[in-house]
Amino acid sequence: MKFFSLLFFIIGIQFASMAQTPESPAIVFGPVFGDSKLQELTYYKINDIDSVQFTALKFYISGVELIHQYKTVWKEANSYHLVDAFQEQSLSLPLNVPTKLKYDRIKFNIGIDSTTSVSGAMGGDLDPTKGMYWAWQSGYINFKVEGKSNLCKTRNTEFQYHLGGYRFPYNNLQSIFMDMPASQLHVVLDLKKLITEMPLTQKHHIMSPGNEAMLMMERVINCLSIKK
Amino acid sequence: MKYRIIIVILVCILLSAFHMATEQLFVAPENWPETTYDFSKNPLTLQKVELGRKLFYDPILSKNNSISCASCHSQYSAFTHVDHDLSHGIEDRIGTRNSPTLMNLAWHKSFMWDGAINHLDVQALGPISHPDEMGEKIENVVLKLQQSKKYPALFYKAFKDSLITGEHLLKSISQFMLTLVCSNTKYDSVMRKQTQFTTQERNGYMLFQKNCGSCHTEPLFTNLEFENNGLAVDPTLNDSGRMKVTGNKKDSLKFKVPTLRNIEFSYPYMHDGRFKRLSDVLKHYTSSVLQSPTLSAHLQTPVVLSSNEKVDLTAFLLTLSDKSFLFNPKYSFSK
Structure with missing residues (x-):
């Protein structure tokens, strides 16, 4: 008898969870190069002659908020996520939202806010061992993209863009607002768009805060879109 | 009744032991500013x-x-x-x-x-x-x-x-x-009224307050700010200092003001260690400060010191040595 009641209980739970929205709310990032899914160490054609490959693509998502009719209705606690294009599980950020909460927009930041940037050593995704902290000039790298292209007349044809900065006038934290569906928001990051706009032939390294990092971050933002 | 007294005494001992254990790790000296570290x-x-x-x-x-x-x-x-x-x-x-x-x-x-x-x-x-x-x-x-x-x-x-x-x-x-x-220099003892400066040291202290104290602010002996103290740029280093961080021309050639505590033992001096002796430092401030757009506001009027005054000022600077710090076994290599 006990066994049956347990069985019914488990089945009951299964049904209950199925009755809810099939996908719980999340932001899911999909890095692509044009029509292809972005993969590590794969050469992608920029045009008939030139190509590019990516060795690293990492960025911080922080300060996630849900908005309903222009009002913030939910803020994620301890909202710091390191997204790594080549670590599948890091691409999906589940949002632990109370059931029945209504929302229509989402806000999140690309990067780490200035208060956190001046608060000393942090753990978890913010741990300086994650390769996203500048050692010689304090601050987080908000967005990092590294790779190789024949367009770069550098050692090993490498390029490195480390975009950060928390201090005025080079505060490089970017807030993004998007329409939020009830379930999952699929955000596409198209590296082809970024590469075509990037000055690969002239500028191969950005490693500190400043105008160039600000400009490049704007280009990154322009490469984000919602997957329909 | 007897038991109660014993318990109270035991609690007191225990509490004071805890108090001592936490106190020994970090003690902010009396009358010092608030710490910045959280x-x-x-x-x-x-x-x-x-x-x-x-x-x-x-x-x-x-x-x-x-x-x-x-x-x-x-x-x-x-x-x-x-x-x-x-x-x-x-x-x-x-x-x-x-x-x-x-x-x-x-x-x-x-x-x-x-x-x-x-x-x-x-x-x-x-x-x-x-x-x-x-x-x-x-x-x-x-x-x-x-x-x-x-x-x-x-x-x-x-x-x-x-x-x-x-x-x-x-x-x-x-x-x-x-x-x-x-925080256990002779200067600190004088401030705590446990001892007194010699006449020479007292004279040096007055000269210090007049000429040095606005940047090397007591009791830390630094205002923790960035200043251009008029050093000529070393062409082998071309170090622009603070400007590298802020990207602001107003910060050109500014460096963080160092503390003067234990100055007797912390030579050579300046960000590039160009001066080996305290007398070289005093000589710089009295005769070789370079005018430039970012020169510290506190150095706009030249520092004038006679050779006797330099001796007195140096005597005061030596009161900033803290042997109990330099030889504190708690700070040394632990086996």
């Missing part, structure tokens, strides 16, 4: 301080296990490096600046000569990763520590977690550095 985010414990001390003296932090923090920050010179004008690192590489002293860091709001580091916790990342200093990656330091025989147990003792993280590593080094409080 101790609530990294409360000092004996285990963490001791772990930080071990790490401070361990060359495992460097790429080829040859250089420790103490290599350029030795206790007997107030945690700087007296043999070299510029700091030196692995494989005999030479850096571009004079290693600063380490004292009273809980009061500092930025670190390094240009203030590029914004918090004590992340300060160690600078020298660990600099190719001319320790040349190592923090990820790799964590790996080496995790694979070592002694460190997982020490991290467990300190953080109740034998999995070593960058956060725990850095916070323990901070803990040790925070305990480096220098």
Whole structure:
């Protein structure tokens, strides 16, 4: 008898969870190069002659908020996520939202806010061992993209863009607002768009805060879109 | 009744023991300004301080296990490096600046000569990763520590977690550095009315207050700001100082004002260690301050000192030595 009641209980739970929205709310990032899914160490054609490959693509998502009719209705606690294009599980950020909460927009930041940037050593995704902290000039790298292209007349044809900065006038934290569906928001990051706009032939390294990092971050933002 | 008294006494002893245990790790001297460091985010414990001390003296932090923090920050010179004008690192590489002293860091709001580091916790990342200093990656330091025989147990003792993280590593080094409080100089004793200056020292103190005190503010003997003190640019270094960090021309040639505590033992002086003797420093301020758009407001009128006054001023500067700091066994290499 006990066994049956347990069985019914488990089945009951299964049904209950199925009755809810099939996908719980999340932001899911999909890095692509044009029509292809972005993969590590794969050469992608920029045009008939030139190509590019990516060795690293990492960025911080922080300060996630849900908005309903222009009002913030939910803020994620301890909202710091390191997204790594080549670590599948890091691409999906589940949002632990109370059931029945209504929302229509989402806000999140690309990067780490200035208060956190001046608060000393942090753990978890913010741990300086994650390769996203500048050692010689304090601050987080908000967005990092590294790779190789024949367009770069550098050692090993490498390029490195480390975009950060928390201090005025080079505060490089970017807030993004998007329409939020009830379930999952699929955000596409198209590296082809970024590469075509990037000055690969002239500028191969950005490693500190400043105008160039600000400009490049704007280009990154322009490469984000919602997957329909 | 008797029992009650005994219990009260026992509780008192216990409480005072706890009080002493926490008090000994960090004591802010009376009448000093508020500390900047937020101790609530990294409360000092004996285990963490001791772990930080071990790490401070361990060359495992460097790429080829040859250089420790103490290599350029030795206790007997107030945690700087007296043999070299510029700091030196692995494989005999030479850096571009004079290693600063380490004292009273809980009061500092930025670190390094240009203030590029914004918090004590992340300060160690600078020298660990600099190719001319320790040349190592923090990820790799964590790996080496995790694979070592002694460190997982020490991290467990300190953080109740034998999995070593960058956060725990850095916070323990901070803990040790925070305990480096220098507050027992003759100057401090005079301020506490426990002793008196000699006539010469008192005269020197007055000259100090008039000519030096606006940047080397008491009781820390630094205003913790960035100033251009009129040094000629060394063409082999071309160091623009604070401007490198802010990108602002107004910060050109500004460097963080160093403390004068233990100045007797922390030569050579200036960000590039160009002066070996205190007399060279005084000579600079009285005769070779260069005018430039960013010269400190406090140096706009020339400093005038007679040779007798220089002797008196030097006598005062020597009252800023703290032997109990320089030879404190708690700060030295722990076996």
